[in-house]
Amino acid sequence: MRMKPWIPFLFVLFLSLGIEVHVKAHVIDETKTYKIQNYENYYPLIQSYTGESGVTFESYSPKWNQISQLQALEKELLQNKHGEELAYLDKVMIFPDYPTGDNSILGQYFAQYYVYGNGQLEYDDGRVIHLYGGNDFTTVEDVAYTLSHEYGHHFTYYYFIQKEQLLPDDWLKSEYVYSRALNQYANIHDDGSGPYRWNLAEIAAEDYVQLFGSETAIQQSLPMNTDISSPFETPDVQAYWKKILGNGYEPKEVLRLYLTDFHKDPYYSYYDVQFTIANLNQPAYIRGEGDFSKGYSSYLTTIRPESKGQAWVYQQELPYQQTGWMLDGSVNETITVQAISYEDQGFNQGSAFLKLPLNNLPQLVTTEEQLKKENVRYYTIAEKKRMLTEIANEKGIPAEILKAIAFVETGMKQFDEEGNPIVSEDGGIGMMQVTLSDEEMSAKGIDKEKLMWDTRYNIEVAADILLEKWNYSFLPKVNDHHKNYIEDWYFAVMAYNGLSKRNDPSIEQEETPYQERVLEVIRNYSLLEIGETPALDIRYTNPEKPDVMVFPEGDYVWPTKTRTRQNFQVGDVVYTFNPYAAYSNVRDGVDGDVRLRAEHYTPVKIVSGPYETEKNPNNQYVMYEVEGNGFTGYIASSNLMYSDTIKLFPDIVRGEVARAVAYLQNLEVINGYTDGTFRPNEPLLRRHAAKLLVKALGLELPEDYQVKATDMKPGDLGYDDMAITEAYGLMGNGGKLRPDEHLTRAQMAAILVRAFGHLMEKPTTKYSFQDVDETFWNYEDINTLAHNKITIADPFRPSTTVTRSQFALFLQRTLQLEEN
Numbered sequence: 001m002r003m004k005p006w007i008p009f010l011f012v013l014f015l016s017l018g019i020e021v022h023v024k025a026h027v028i029d030e031t032k033t034y035k036i037q038n039y040e041n042y043y044p045l046i047q048s049y050t051g052e053s054g055v056t057f058e059s060y061s062p063k064w065n066q067i068s069q070l071q072a073l074e075k076e077l078l079q080n081k082h083g084e085e086l087a088y089l090d091k092v093m094i095f096p097d098y099p100t101g102d103n104s105i106l107g108q109y110f111a112q113y114y115v116y117g118n119g120q121l122e123y124d125d126g127r128v129i130h131l132y133g134g135n136d137f138t139t140v141e142d143v144a145y146t147l148s149h150e151y152g153h154h155f156t157y158y159y160f161i162q163k164e165q166l167l168p169d170d171w172l173k174s175e176y177v178y179s180r181a182l183n184q185y186a187n188i189h190d191d192g193s194g195p196y197r198w199n200l201a202e203i204a205a206e207d208y209v210q211l212f213g214s215e216t217a218i219q220q221s222l223p224m225n226t227d228i229s230s231p232f233e234t235p236d237v238q239a240y241w242k243k244i245l246g247n248g249y250e251p252k253e254v255l256r257l258y259l260t261d262f263h264k265d266p267y268y269s270y271y272d273v274q275f276t277i278a279n280l281n282q283p284a285y286i287r288g289e290g291d292f293s294k295g296y297s298s299y300l301t302t303i304r305p306e307s308k309g310q311a312w313v314y315q316q317e318l319p320y321q322q323t324g325w326m327l328d329g330s331v332n333e334t335i336t337v338q339a340i341s342y343e344d345q346g347f348n349q350g351s352a353f354l355k356l357p358l359n360n361l362p363q364l365v366t367t368e369e370q371l372k373k374e375n376v377r378y379y380t381i382a383e384k385k386r387m388l389t390e391i392a393n394e395k396g397i398p399a400e401i402l403k404a405i406a407f408v409e410t411g412m413k414q415f416d417e418e419g420n421p422i423v424s425e426d427g428g429i430g431m432m433q434v435t436l437s438d439e440e441m442s443a444k445g446i447d448k449e450k451l452m453w454d455t456r457y458n459i460e461v462a463a464d465i466l467l468e469k470w471n472y473s474f475l476p477k478v479n480d481h482h483k484n485y486i487e488d489w490y491f492a493v494m495a496y497n498g499l500s501k502r503n504d505p506s507i508e509q510e511e512t513p514y515q516e517r518v519l520e521v522i523r524n525y526s527l528l529e530i531g532e533t534p535a536l537d538i539r540y541t542n543p544e545k546p547d548v549m550v551f552p553e554g555d556y557v558w559p560t561k562t563r564t565r566q567n568f569q570v571g572d573v574v575y576t577f578n579p580y581a582a583y584s585n586v587r588d589g590v591d592g593d594v595r596l597r598a599e600h601y602t603p604v605k606i607v608s609g610p611y612e613t614e615k616n617p618n619n620q621y622v623m624y625e626v627e628g629n630g631f632t633g634y635i636a637s638s639n640l641m642y643s644d645t646i647k648l649f650p651d652i653v654r655g656e657v658a659r660a661v662a663y664l665q666n667l668e669v670i671n672g673y674t675d676g677t678f679r680p681n682e683p684l685l686r687r688h689a690a691k692l693l694v695k696a697l698g699l700e701l702p703e704d705y706q707v708k709a710t711d712m713k714p715g716d717l718g719y720d721d722m723a724i725t726e727a728y729g730l731m732g733n734g735g736k737l738r739p740d741e742h743l744t745r746a747q748m749a750a751i752l753v754r755a756f757g758h759l760m761e762k763p764t765t766k767y768s769f770q771d772v773d774e775t776f777w778n779y780e781d782i783n784t785l786a787h788n789k790i791t792i793a794d795p796f797r798p799s800t801t802v803t804r805s806q807f808a809l810f811l812q813r814t815l816q817l818e819e820n
Contacts, residue, residue, distance in 0.1 A: 039099040061096035061134030076140045079214035085158035090126040094134040107146040109153035113161045123162045148217035152208025179240035197225040207231045215342035219285035222297035226336045232350040257339045257351035258366040269329030270315040278375035280309040284341040290332035329358040381617040395463045398564035403620045404521035409433040414455040421452035432462030469495035477555040487558040501547045525620035527638035531560030565637035568606045575662045576602040578639045586633035590623045591615045595633045603662040604628040629658045649678035657805045660812035669695040680805035687718030687739035690725045709737040746798035749781040759817040763787035771795040
C-alpha cells in the first residue's frame with residue numbers, strides 16, 4: 001500500500017531580549033524558497049555530550065568547553081516539566097556569538113511537522129534548539145530563561161500540532177486560545193503581522209515558562225507581554241493542559257499578591273515597597289518591569305512563608321542600572337510586578353500582574369484588615385465537607401465524626417453573614433469552635449489569626465485537639481478502641497466539648513449532651529446505624545471540680561460496631577448493604593440518576609472517590625465510583641460495607657451468585673482459588689461441602705470422638721472436616737463418607753436440613769415436583785427447602801451434581817433464615 005504524500009514544514013522561532021524588541025517570530029517554509037542556515041557549518045565543534053535524556057548538547061563556544069557544563073545544562077533542561085514531547089528533541093546547540101546578526105536574538109527553535117494527503121498532521125522528531133551569545137552568557141543561570149522559552153516552543157508546537165491537529169495558521173481557532181481567553185485581545189496574531197509580543201506562538205512559549213518552567217528560569221523575568229492576563233488567572237487553561245497531560249497536573253489556586261506598604265524618599269522620587277502574598281506555601285519570586293522599558297524585566301526579591309508572606313524591596317539596595325531604576329518615579333509612571341512559585345510536580349503557582357502607579361501608591365495599599373477580608377476563602381458546603389473528609393482521613397479520624405462536630409458547633413460555618421469569623425461568648429473560634437486560651441495556643445504553636453480566617457486551618461487544629469482527647473488515658477475505652485469505628489470515639493467527642501455535667505447522658509437535661517447530638521447527626525445525615533449509648537458509670541468525686549465527670553476504671557462495650565465508610569481506598573473490595581431498603585441505588589454520577597439497584601451483598605471494587613454531593617447540602621455521606629460484576633456507577637458510602645475477606649472473582653457473571661459468594665466470604669465460610677478465580681460451574685466434592693458446613697456452623701470435633709467410616713483415615717484430604725460432619729450426624733450415615741465423590745442435589749438437601757433444620761419452618765403443605773414424588777428417599781428434605789424458599793427449581797434434578805455456585809446460593813439462603 002502506497003502512503004499518501006506528505007508536505008514537511010520547518011519553522012524557526014526566535015527569543016529576543018532587550019530594552020526594545022525588534023525581532024518577530026519568523027515562519028519559514030523550507031519546501032518553497034528558503035533554506036535554513038546551518039550555522040554549525042561555520043563554527044568548529046568544541047564539545048558534545050549526550051545524556052540520559054537522549055538529547056545531544058553541542059557547544060561551538062570556547063566558554064562552554066567542559067562536559068560538566070553540558071551535563072549541568074541537561075539537568076537544567078530537565079527541571080522544566082516535560083513529557084512525551086521530550087523524545088522529539090534531538091539537540092541543544094550553543095554558539096559563541098549571534099549568528100543571526102542581531103544580538104537581541106538569544107535563541108531559536110526549529111519546528112517541523114508533516115501534512116499528509118488526508119489532512120492529518122504529524123510532528124517530526126529531530127528538533128533542535130539554538131542558544132546564542134555563548135561567549136557572553138557563560139553559566140547555566142545565564143541561559144536558563146532562554147532555554148526554557150525555546151523548550152516552550154517545542155512543547156507547545158508538539159501538542160498543538162500532534163494533539164489539536166491544527167496548522168500554526170489556524171491556532172487562533174484552537175481550544176488553547178479559548179481556554180486562555182486570548183480571543184478577547186484584538187492584537188493577537190499568528191502570522192507575524194503584528195507586534196512580536198502579541199504573537200501567539202510567543203505567548204504560548206511564555207505561558208510554558210510560567211506554568212512549567214524551571215525554578216532558575218521563572219525567577220529571572222516576567223513574560224514579555226504583561227498586557228494580557230497571566231495564565232494563573234485563567235484556570236481554564238490549566239484545565240486544558242491537564243486534559244492533555246493527565247492527572248499529575250491539577251489546577252492551582254492563583255497567588256494573591258498585594259502592595260501592603262510603601263515609603264517614598266523625601267528628596268527623590270525613589271520608592272521602597274512592601275509586598276504580601278496571602279496564600280503562600282512555597283517561596284515565591286517577585287519580578288518586575290517598568291513602563292519606560294516595556295519588555296525588559298528582572299528579579300526583585302523572594303517572599304517566603306516563614307516571613308508571613310511579606311517582603312520589602314528597598315530601592316537603594318538594588319543596582320540602579322539593573323533594577324533600581326524600576327522604583328524611580330521620575331523614570332517610570334507605573335511598574336508591573338508578579339509573583340511566581342516553583343512546584344516540583346504539576347503546575348507552578350503564580351499571581352496576576354499587579355500594576356503600581358508609583359506617584360499614586362496610597363490608593364493601592366491593602367491594609368491588614370482589608371487583607372484579612374479580601375483573602376477570606378468562602379467555601380461552598382460541598383467544599384467544606386470535602387475539606388472535612390480530607391483532613392479526617394489524613395488524621396485517622398472517621399470523617400462522619402468531624403463533619404458532625406462541625407455541624408453541631410456552627411452548622412459548618414466559619415464566618416457570619418457580615419464576613420467576620422464566628423467567635424462565641426466563651427471564645428470558641430470558627431467552624432469547629434476551637435476554644436483555647438492565648439497561653440494554650442502559644443504553647444501549641446497555634447496561629448490565632450489564621451484560626452479565625454483560614455477555614456482549613458481551623459479544621460486541622462480541631463482535628464488535632466480531638467486526637468489529643470482520643471489519647472487521654474483517664475477516659476474509658478469503647479469496644480476495641482479502634483480509630484476506624486464511630487462508637488469508639490464516644491468519650492473523645494465528649495471531651496472535645498468538655499467533661500462538665502451538661503454532657504452526662506445519665507442525667508435528664510434541658511439540652512441533649514453534646515456527644516449524643518453528634519451521634520444523632522451521624523445517624524440522620526451520614527445514614528449510619530449507631531447503637532444507643534449503654535448505661536455509663538459517671539461520678540463527681542473531685543471536690544475542686546464538683547461539676548466535672550470522673551470515670552471509674554473500666555471500659556464499655558457498645559451494642560454496635562460501626563466502621564467509617566468514608567476512608568475506602570481505590571482498589572478496595574466492599575459490598576452493598578442498605579439497612580433502610582432491600583437494595584442500594586447505583587447512580588450514573590455523583591449527583592446523577594439511578595442507573596440500577598444493587599441487592600444486598602453485591603461485591604464492588606472502589607474505582608475512585610470519595611466525592612461530596614452537591615444536591616442536598618445536609619447529606620454528610622460521600623459517593624464512591626465503583627465497579628461490580630457487569631456494571632459501574634456511583635454508590636453512597638452509607639450503603640457500602642467494609643470487609644477484608646471479600647474479593648471480586650472475574651469468572652462470576654451472575655449477580656445473585658456474586659452476592660451469595662460475597663455473603664459467605666464476609667462470614668469467612670468460602671473463598672476462591674489461589675489463581676484468583678472461583679470456578680462457579682465446577683462440581684462440588686463432598687469433602688469441600690463438609691468444610692463449608694463446618695465453617696458456617698463453627699463446629700469442632702468432640703473430644704475423643706472416633707470416626708466410624710471405613711473409607712477415611714487420619715491424614716487424608718478433608719479428614720478433619722469429614723470427621724466433624726460424621727460426629728454431628730450431617731454425613732456418613734451409611735458407614736462411608738465418600739470424600740471424593742461429587743455431592744448431588746438430593747444429598748445437599750439432606751445435609752442442609754440436618755445442619756440447619758432448627759432455622760427452617762416445618763412444611764404445612766406437600767409441594768409437587770416434576771421429578772420428585774413423595775416416595776423419593778428424602779422427599780421431606782426437598783419439600784422443606786421448597787417451603788422455606790431455599791430452592792425454587794422445578795424440576796429439582798435430585799441426581800444432578802451440585803456446582804460450587806449452586807451450593808453457595810443454597811447455603812446463603814439457608815443462613816439468611818436466621819436474619820429474617
